[in-house]
Amino acid sequence: MAAPSRRTLVKEGASAERTVRELRNQILQGRLLPGEQIRQEEIAEQLRISRVPVREALSVLASEGLLTHRPHQGYFVTKRSPEELAQIGLMLALLEEELTRTIVWPTEEFVAELRSLNADMERLVDEPEWVDMVAINHQFHLRIFGLSPLNLVLDEVRRLWMLADAFIAIDYATRERRRQTVAQHERIIKALAARSRARLLKSFRDHRDTTNVGARAGMAHGG
Known part of the structure; x- marks a missing residue:
């Protein structure tokens, strides 16, 4: 042949x-x-x-x-139980907190890149085909966490994000939540630009609290 x-x-x-x-x-x-x-x-x-x-x-x-x-x-x-999703959310919260504590402050060019990604997300907020926001959101977060020297922790976070993306998409089902995500990203960017560790940690915690992959996915599946 x-x-x-x-x-x-x-x-x-x-x-x-x-x-x-x-x-x-x-x-x-x-x-x-x-x-x-x-x-x-x-x-x-x-x-x-x-x-x-x-x-x-x-x-x-x-x-x-x-x-x-x-x-x-x-x-x-893939079908996951609410308990499994809660574990994914817990691991992400713990590992992302440590990455956020250890990131190296970015350049102005890097911050400009983040603003561009968030602007791309904002353009999709009111679109019927908004699903590309999920991939951009993934890139936005992993670019920031990549500023940390904790490479092994980062590899695990990348793996967990792949598992979580489908349930982040559930969270994006409403225009209000998509708009809220863009606003929260802007606060994260401002904290990075100001090089304020306290503001950055708070911005990420607030963002996680409103997304909460495990809890929201559980509700979507009747949990």
Whole structure:
């Protein structure tokens, strides 16, 4: 059998990226529900692509924690109990607090980059397709936590954020909460620019208290 051409590989790679984005959006917007099975042939037909990039996309989403692979059964949207979500929220609160205590103060250029990310989020607040806010929010927070020298702690926080993104999306379901998030980010940016550790810690605590991944996700699932 002849090896796939470079053009075919590039096309399949682009299709896989598009599939990852489409499935991630469907999960984050609640169109694919926790516990629901992902059927490869249906996704391939829906997106008019072969099953090869679909399999690749499912593997990527499983590595992010959005999907769970069961041998001989297939892929399912990850379903977590309120207790598990509470543990994710607890670990994030503890680890993010330590990262915030140890960050190195950023340059003016870095602060400007954060303002630009938050402006991108603000532009999406009133849009029907607001789901890209979740990825920008993820980038905003991880950029700040990346200022800490605690690399191992940061790696664990990155892993937990992947698990939490779908439930942060639940929190963004209302325009009011999306607008509140942008305002809270602005307070975080101002604290960074002022190089005030106390203000920064308080801003992050207030932000976590209103997001509270574990509690809000539990309520969304009837917990």
